[in-house]
Amino acid sequence: MSLSLLDPAFLALLLAVGLLRRWVPARGHGHFGLLASAGLIGLASPATLAVIAGLALGYLYPTALAIRRLRWGRQQPLRARWLLLAAVLGLVAIMVVFKLDRHFTLPWFGEGRVHAVLGSLIGFSYFLFKAINYLYMHYLLDLPDRGPATLLHFALFPSTITSGPIQKYQEFRAQAAAPLPLDRALLLASGYRVTRGLFRKLCLAYALDGAVAAILARGELNAPWSALLVACLYLYFYFDFAGYSDLAIGFGGLLGFKVPENFKEPFRATSITEFWRNWHVSLGDWFRDHVFIPLGGMRLGGVRAAALAFAIMFLCGLWHGLTLPFLAWGLWHGSNIFVEGILGVRPVPRGARGGVGYWARVASTNARTAFGAVFFLPSLDATRQVLLGFVTWS
Amino acid sequence: MTTSPPRPRTPAATATLWKWSWMLAALFWTLVYRLARAGGAVQDFVYVNF
Known part of the structure; x- marks a missing residue:
């Protein structure tokens, strides 16, 4: 069994755990959820359980206690802030090592045990977001200590552990105390999301992936073929990730938690800035709440706020992987957002949607985001092939 | 500026059936799609992968 929402055994166990909770007494839901989550992750990927549970218990929990004591007990917010910053930098450093090792195989790790563990680790990039959110919430809010169980459950929540949507600790904590009742309406809603997710991934994304591979196999491309390819690739990413999000939300509901939505009609966006409020929403919200607003946000004013948004998209590109195409992807989206920021581009209000101007903006936004997908192609050669196609008309 | 009229609510029974x-x-x-491509991963x- 693998830690994947496409593995039938993993899906069957998730379903069984979700249904079993019907017979668990209300006061035992927390412990049942934690044990089931740890058991599922441990069966599917022991390395993931060991690393994430180890970091949660040995790093996050004691650090959060110390931040809370400094911030709310001794009233020393500056020291609490420095501790928070140091702890976040420590987590980022671990992820940088992990990413470098994945893409370049760090020589000092060689082919040994550390490399093997890092290679089989799943979901660490998303764990990083949840970990920083957990620490930051203990700086922002005076949350009473409930022991490490809720943190472990949060870190190991099985429907979102591989790729989000990124849950917020304060919401998870509230829902863990009062999980959604497993009634007919919840079963129907969850079943609908799970089947829609499977359909989107196994049928639509699968077919689009085949279309992309077939176009690439043509060899030299011209502009129309390159345009068709990026359109297929763009839709492929949508149906793949929206399908995954459907599964995560559906199974999350079965387990008693309302997992945040990740897509809100992104194809109707009228600017790249608006697009990122509607595509991978939980990631955009995370960067807004943990980076953009704490560093000044819109209070900085036009150019400086736009520069900060550019820097965030650049970092977001590097978060995907420390490679040249992801760097180019971050620069592409970042520069679009920067230009929109300094020009003061605003979304078209819902009531004013329609007409040539509106649809021209929608088409322009989709064309630019689709073009960015070219940097997600699996090889540099494929990316070069498509980019060259755009300047070839024969 | 144009405004679209509010959508009529879908009856619960129709939504459930849908x-x-x-x-x-x-x-x-x-299942049919997967079975038709048995062996194709x-x-x-x-x-x-991130």
Whole structure:
């Protein structure tokens, strides 16, 4: 069994755990959820359980206690802030090592045990977001200590552990105390999301992936073929990730938690800035709440706020992987957002949607985001092939 | 500026029927599609690799 929402055994166990909770007494839901989550992750990927549970218990929990004591007990917010910053930098450093090792195989790790563990680790990039959110919430809010169980459950929540949507600790904590009742309406809603997710991934994304591979196999491309390819690739990413999000939300509901939505009609966006409020929403919200607003946000004013948004998209590109195409992807989206920021581009209000101007903006936004997908192609050669196609008309 | 009229609410029974029909159709199609390509591996979700 693998830690994947496409593995039938993993899906069957998730379903069984979700249904079993019907017979668990209300006061035992927390412990049942934690044990089931740890058991599922441990069966599917022991390395993931060991690393994430180890970091949660040995790093996050004691650090959060110390931040809370400094911030709310001794009233020393500056020291609490420095501790928070140091702890976040420590987590980022671990992820940088992990990413470098994945893409370049760090020589000092060689082919040994550390490399093997890092290679089989799943979901660490998303764990990083949840970990920083957990620490930051203990700086922002005076949350009473409930022991490490809720943190472990949060870190190991099985429907979102591989790729989000990124849950917020304060919401998870509230829902863990009062999980959604497993009634007919919840079963129907969850079943609908799970089947829609499977359909989107196994049928639509699968077919689009085949279309992309077939176009690439043509060899030299011209502009129309390159345009068709990026359109297929763009839709492929949508149906793949929206399908995954459907599964995560559906199974999350079965387990008693309302997992945040990740897509809100992104194809109707009228600017790249608006697009990122509607595509991978939980990631955009995370960067807004943990980076953009704490560093000044819109209070900085036009150019400086736009520069900060550019820097965030650049970092977001590097978060995907420390490679040249992801760097180019971050620069592409970042520069679009920067230009929109300094020009003061605003979304078209819902009531004013329609007409040539509106649809021209929608088409322009989709064309630019689709073009960015070219940097997600699996090889540099494929990316070069498509980019060259755009300047070839024969 | 134009405003669209409010959408009429879908009756609960119709919505439920639609969801059950969708689920059965999607499950059937998924199984048929997968069975038709038995042995052809489906790639995992894109973001799992990050």
